Amino acid sequence: MSGWSTLFFQPWWLLLLVPIMALWLLFARVPAARLVPSGTLGLWKQLSSSTSQRGARWTLPPPFANCLAGCLALCALALAGPGRAPVAKAQATIVLDLGPSMQLPDGDTSSSRTRLESAVERAQAWLVDRHASEVAIWIDPLAPGASVRAARPPSQWLAPGVQDASPADWRRFDQPGVLWISDHVPCDPLQAELVCLGARAVPGPVAVDGADRVDWDGSALQRQAGQAPELWMELDPGLGRALADVVAHWAGARGIQVHSPASAPGERERTRACLVIEASGPATGRPLDVTHQGWSAPGVLLEQSALASAVARPRVRSVWLQDAQHGALVTWTPGRIECSWYPTKAPQGDAGDTALSFARLFEAALVAPPPVVSAHARARQSGPSNSSATHAGARPVAQAERSFPASRARASAVLCLLAAGLGLLGLWMRQVPH
Amino acid sequence: MKPGAEKLVPESVLAAARVHLGRDFLARLERHVARLRLLGSRLDSIGAFQARRKGLEFLGHRPYQAGEDARDLDWSLLARLDQPFVRVLRGQGRPLLWMALDGSRSMGVGRPSKLQAAAELATALGFAAVSGGGVAQLVAPQNGARSITRTTLGAPRDLGPWTQALESLDLARTPPSWSSVQLLEAPAASAAQVVFLSDLMDADPDATALALRRIAGRSGEVCVVQILAREEWDPRSLSSAGHAAASAWSWLDLETREVCAHDGSPSRLEAYVRLLARHRAAFEAALARVGGRFFSHSSDSDFERTACRMTSSLP
Known part of the structure; x- marks a missing residue:
């Protein structure tokens, strides 16, 4: 049909x-034959035997x-x-919540499905119900301006990886023809449609503190000594020895193993790194001396090419180091630090200021690996609900398609x-x- | 009965096919005979004069048939009308019109039934014969064809018993296997004219013609009247008679209860008409071989027309 x-x-x-x-x-x-008496049946019978008219009576x-x-x-x-x-297949836009709570199990604890997987199924069912195209524009609310046009969201979106803690600006996507899908109601949409999967409290790890893991049992936090999951980070060796030394000092203090991309557990596991420090591109050879937060160091500029990871899951990048002439030199998003400059020598200045400066960057970008999910996300409880746009001017794409x-x-x-x-x-x- | 066909009980059809010769029919009969007398007065005035010259009683005229003695021709009438007629003279007794009426179940077909038409026609012929000085005798099955009865019409006063005998005919009591040919096996006196009223569907043309010639003798005239219902003469008439579609009927044999579905194709209708024409032609040829004549009559047409065609040859 x-x-x-x-x-x-x-x-x-x-x-x-x-x-x-x-x-x-x-x-x-x-029609049903009307019986007519006849005395000449013998003649009719002769005709029946001489002509084969006994076929279908149509x-x-x-x-x-x-x-x-x-x-x-x-x-x-x-x-x-x-x-x-006029539009054979209406193009639908789906804003898919990729927050940490979406990696929690959906339904009862025995279910292996995550809320994110359920959300994708619900979104696809919504597309079918509304006679929209099987291909939708998928939007990560944490990456405004970036979208993927596909039947399903990219696998990187669905894989359990670093957990962004930054809040998404859902209101930005409050437009007709847009479906929000999340496990909670981020805000009441005026024009978009909302599918709320519902959430229940899911006890589990909520933080890692050194070698200890902090669990939430549903009512209180419990420290599990020595139960912290193995943490590791990835450092691009092209960023120079000086930065590697700084990273090694900080990681060692935090109990985080440092790997290079070549020695990382694997491409599939890269998303599980609690921090990735990568170069924006090949070195340009242009030197640039930088002074920042009490330290200074000579360095080299890198080309600012688009990183594959940034394209796959773009984020609002926070600037940690910038130059008036060259713009942002070091930016970060949760779990990822992108460098367009790296020091060629160890930073000079007050050692404490230097350590604090770099530690703030690393700690800000550091994310907890699965199954660590913030306590806020684990404790969130909401019932399932659907809401359509109620605004007078709202005309979701599905309903627009339904109009005559x-x-x-x-x-x-x-x-x-x-x-x-x-x-x-x-x-x-x-x-x-x- | 085939599925999809409406229920039709042959007995109910046969019960509705009883002969009824009411006042209306008798009035028409009187008018018909009056017209015959008017016609007969012109014809007989010539023949009676010539008969008296021969010392014989002149009864009337009948059309000349090939092979007859030319001396019996009424030459005066031929000169006036330009048509050959033979004088009919009375010898020692009154000429006999012998009629056999088919009483098989198939005669119950038609509205009015073929039996009704045959009875009206027989009565008209017989009454005309009596009016011409002859005697009419009707042979018909009676009491379910277990016996064959003869009803005689020798004078107008005999019309009551005559009609009563006809109205007592009950086709529902006629055995399905009964054939009207049995009537022709009944012994009869030598008749001036023999008339067989039947649908002829269970009769062999040559056997029927020879049997009638035997009854009529060498000099008697033989006539066969084939009486069929309108839908039997032309099945296409059913379409114009208010039936829903030309293909919406099946034929039911009242004797065997057999049903023959009709697919309504025009080619098949044409084939039936051709087959019926061949059937009729076979009887005409057989009768011609014994010097007989063939008439056809539709059960829903007036008896006067066919009777007029036949009466001119009656004694």
């Missing part, structure tokens, strides 16, 4: 064609039956709303006129004897 939906607005009305066809066939069938229906059947069929077509849709286009109204009107003409002709033929 989905194919018919491109030709008819309400294709289920086409089911009326079945009884109409049945009625027409009833007229086509030779004939063309009378003209009035054709007219009336055509009238009814046209009525059914008119009800179905003929005409190709003027072209289809004209086509239906023409069909109705033809049906009326055929109906009158049929009735007239029925009344007038042959």
